[in-house]
Amino acid sequence: MIESILGFSIARRQLVLTLVLAFGLYGAWNFQVLPIDAVPDITNIQVQVNTEAPGYSPLEVEQRITFPVETGLAGMPNLESTRSLSRYGLSQVTVVFDEGTDIYFARNLIDQRIAGLKGQLPPGFEPTMGPISTGLGEIFMYNVYAMNGATQDDGSPYDITALREIQDWIIRPQLILVDGVTEVNSSGGYKKQYHVTPDPTELMRYGLTFEKVVTALRNNNENRGAGYIESNGQQLLVRSPGQLQNITDIENVVIAKVENTPIRVRDVAEVAIGKELRTGAATRYGKEAVIGSAFMLMGENSRTVARDVATKLEEINTSLPPGIIAEAVYDRSDLVDKTITTVSTNLLEGALLVILILFLLLGNVRAAILTALVIPFSMLGTITGMVTTGVSANLMSLGALDFGLIVDGAVIIVENCVRRLSEAQRQTGTIPTRNERLTIVFDATNEVIRPSLFGISIITFVYLPIFALTGIEGKMFHPMAISVILALSTAMILSITLVPASLAVVMTGKISETENFLMRVIKRVYRPVLLLALKLRWLVSASVLGFVFFCIWLVTTLGSEFIPQLDEGDITLQALRIPGTGIDQAVRMQGTLENVITPLPEVLNVFSRIGTAEVATDPMPPAIADTFIQLKPRNQWPDPDKTKAEFIEELEELVSGVPGNNYEFTQPIQMRFNEMISGVRADLGVKVFGDDLNLLLIAATSIREVIENIDGASDVNMEQVGGLPVLTVTPNRDALARYGMNTSELQELVATAMGGEDAGIIYEGDRRFDLVVRLPESFRTDISRLERLPVWIGAQDEGAEFVPLLELADISTDVTPNQINRENGKRRVVVTSNIRGRDLTSFVEEAAQRIQAQVNLPPGYYIEFGGTFENLVSATQRLSIVVPVTLVIIFGILLMAFSNFRDALIIFTGVPLALTGGVLALWYRGMPLSISAGVGFIALSGVAVLNGLVMLSFIKSLFEKDGDLQRAIVEGAMTRLRPVLMTALVASLGFIPMALNIGTGAEVQRPIATVVIGGIISSTILTLIVLPALYHIAHFRKT
């Protein structure tokens, strides 16, 4: 079949070339729609269901909202798990679906369920779904601020509430229309509200209550339409406007008539623009700020969307009130651009190096260019494949592409053709005719097509074990495997179509194949070395074996990490404070922190988000702040040689002097992923499920003690659930009975007084603002005044209409759960531990046994083990099956190629020999083992096999033809020296830019490149020297 394809390609070469060109154009078109991102998206398929419950404490939120929502969502198709958290004022249920579930299908299901749920929730509570976005979704952030001296219409300077109003009502509605944006979130400032704050004494004076104020406002704030009338043939619509327009309107609302005097709102209350009870804030450079962030719709192209948002923001800026500026503070396209620059520079430089090597070794410009042509076409083919399979272009997917590997097959074919053509010319002394040329090209290609196809397919095959990785590792590395496999298969197809066809077209005229100087020197050195190696074959084999063992030992000295982290350039510093820290306190503490960070010469920009933003995409309590620190380009640093790690160390030292904060350093995307995936991030997590929080805590505490005492346990931690101080107003039922009151009346009053009650909406054009009635701040913040809050108990005896709150309720401060976490419908507390210096499985087994023996769980309580150990164990297990299976498959292919067990095995020995070089290279550069390095080893195995194949197939055919082992080996090795060197050189040089680059994103590629370069050097040397020796040993008796 291969022969017929070859024949067709050569015979109908113009047609084939046209088809390849068309295929290339299709790829170029696909390039336009290829999603480009910095890293692969590792978020699972999840939908957040948020329900805001203003004023509800965690326990009530859980009981009244989270539980019904969770139960209502149970049992959906493709549901993987649910988890929830109940926090002050917010219930969030995260529903995780099986991989591959269509997000819109999932959201539809949830929507249906939510609709059915509404009856079970307290009235007025609406569960809403979070934005259709992923961990990569938060692509753009901006800060709205006023320039010095800018004033509002009434002449006062802009305050934070006014800025928030601009964000909410001018900027957000425009940005959300940008294509690909699914949500624009606001944090910081206060949502503008109209506040009516009645003075309790004044109310008492007129015998009024909060309720009356609220009712009066509600009854005086409506426009009514009243149909139409006809008057002299003309239709007149009838309307009766009654909406409150401004503060004066509100002040003039009549609450009641007392002794014939109308009592207006202004008589008993103050009306002003007030501050909402916010759950989040934002700061920049140490001052309160308004920060907006745009979320990208799932599956969009982050670079394009971020750019569009930036352009739109520019446009919006021109229409903002004078002196107001919305400045971009985070733009994902920066990172994507930088990463893509790194990757494309690497690819481009790699390609150039490959062409250079081809030219140097082939000594034929046309042949070199022809070979290099495979690079762009296979790249375009890869892009087409990526678009089809939905893989985005990113650091990982493009990171392992090596043009050297891609052209390997073509190199072998072109080399052989050039050699054969020039040989033919030398023999006949004339330029061959067209037919002769075509025959030579066909023969030459056919001669090497099998080993080169086998070689490429083997390289392709070795990438298959990567698909055995699951979870986050899988999501990180599958794109890499997909794109490499795509590139290699395209190259494979091209090497039987484009390559022979263009060879047939281009290789006309005189073929100058000059054994150039370089090759001659190499050959002169190689021959004696080879002869020596054959002579000392046993010594060579033994010492190589020793070397392999040395490298195995060396591996144990290398450090290890799971996945190298992409350096995003920016830093996120999470400032963690004790639970119960108030939002204003947190803002002050954050201000101090930012004031310390801002003056650093390396820092370009500092801003933070505290607590939860408007849309609870990341429900943090006020005690947690995400500080974004953007750094200046390194050349602007006072010491440009300082590494980022060193800077972070200095920063950590500096901020540890700011009292009251605990810190975690991450990066924006990394943090977002952590928040969204949010599983147990330690090696082992013991989850205790049950009903009673106290019992759960007791159980978790004893589990923690047990684990702490197990060898190898470190960083043992228990989830903090307690610690939220609460002011409890417990109705005193006896006292209420005395006054003939219901508890709900009292609770209503407390809720209205403290939390405020919505009394309607004030419209200003499109903008709408809540009208809220609540106690003046001086009362709300002073517990002793609250105790004296007069409660209306209805007219009885004169002077007894009001009693102080203290009379009717017990007021005390308590500590309650800060947050209640549930998983799959049950409350849970997690104890986490990392494991050091011990293998995971035995640790987990021991932990399970000891917990079983020593911890007494109440009936109905149960334990689950989780944590990254599961992934690690399953990944190791899968790999330890899949890797050998792959090796067996490769071996099978080799057997097919040689139909000889021994030869296949000899080629196989190239693999450990190649790995030694990789290990040495890692050790030399002081790099740890990682999955990236592992991928490098995988690629290496393929290259090693390819080399051996090329070498051995030739020796074998010579040996079979001739029967003289020594001569066959020497001749074969000498002839194959050039292609082996070429494939090796192009493969390793193609990776050199990747290994040396220090740009953004390079840290992920570096291990792969390092391993491959080191491995190829060792594998080439060993293929050239050890392989012939082994072949000699294996076949010596035959002669």
Next chain:
Amino acid sequence: MIKTTRKKPYRYLFLMLSLIVYLFSLISSATAEEEDEESFPIGEHGGRLLIEDDVVVELLLYERGIAPVFRAWVMRQGVAVTPGEWQINVELMRLGDEEESISFIAEDDFLTSSAAIEPPHSFDVEVNARIQGVSYEWEFESHQGRIEIDSEMAKQVGIRVSQVTNGIIHQTIPLYGKITPDPQQISYVTARYPGLIKSIIPAIGDEVRAGELLLTIEANDSLRTYEILSPIDGVVIERPGNTGEVAGEQSLLTIANYQIVWANLNVFLTDSQWIKPGQVVSISMGGLSTVGSIAYLNPGKGLSAQIQAIIILDNSDMQWIPGMLVEAEVTVQEFEVPLVITNLALQDIGGEQIVFIQVGELYETRKVELGRTDGNLTEVLGGLRQGERYVVENSYLLKADLQKSLAADDD
């Protein structure tokens, strides 16, 4: 032929497989290293081990069931040294305090400190021991609840300190009530004998003096005209009668004297035990205010569970109008106490009330025993001394710093 060659390639295959599997198992056990916390060796009794040469001293602060004491054991070359063969002396240096010297006496197989070790148990420790004729010296720090904050930083974050001094606790209770007329100063003028009202002199709002002529009435029986004079000084506030009407038993004029009014304050059950006649009350309404004292308590008519505290107010300038709602602060008790702190300074840590004392750049928690409070100042019964500097403002930051290890991102 094949048999002989098979062995070796198998070995390679096995080698390679094991290498690859090994590589992955190494990768999978990858974890980050983390530094250890400050730690010291712990002995068999649970105390801190002090080691020099072949001598090991174990020093334990024993606080189980008894007042806390130090206990010390000595081992030489792993063998316990009997208490007779060694002496030990411990110097404790607490923050902002003088050195305390602790002497030890023998008990069972150990030495114990002769006196109880008072809290706070946060100190620099200097141990001097003489064991079998050789002198040893150790020093270590054993700090609890201690934080160091750069003074510049403390200023920046607004940590302000004050001294523990004597002060006055001024306990008050707020009450609400109404201004009412003094019932003794209201006079309802009626006709002594029923008859026709011949004339009625004052109009509403007129001031009248005691003895001034108010009405002339012609009695029905005698048809003689008689006069009614004003019983009190006051103002006419009601005038239901008119000339020509027949006066029966109804009131014809109401004369009220508002020179003196009552503030009638409602006292509810929760407060009633504290309110006593004679207590000083400051009364206010809007911008008006005055000070009086509780004249008497009126238990009321039994319709509601509250009593009325009555304050008699001089109203010669007529600023208190009956019917006004007033707020009042009753000074319930006043004490002069030797040690007070402001309530701002108090923080709750683990259910205990603490304050932070400051010495230079060091801050340390002091568990305080509190006495009476007035919502502003609180009496200190124990845990602090006169003149110690304690953190008044932003003590929350110190609490947050102390407990920051508890702060974690738990989602």
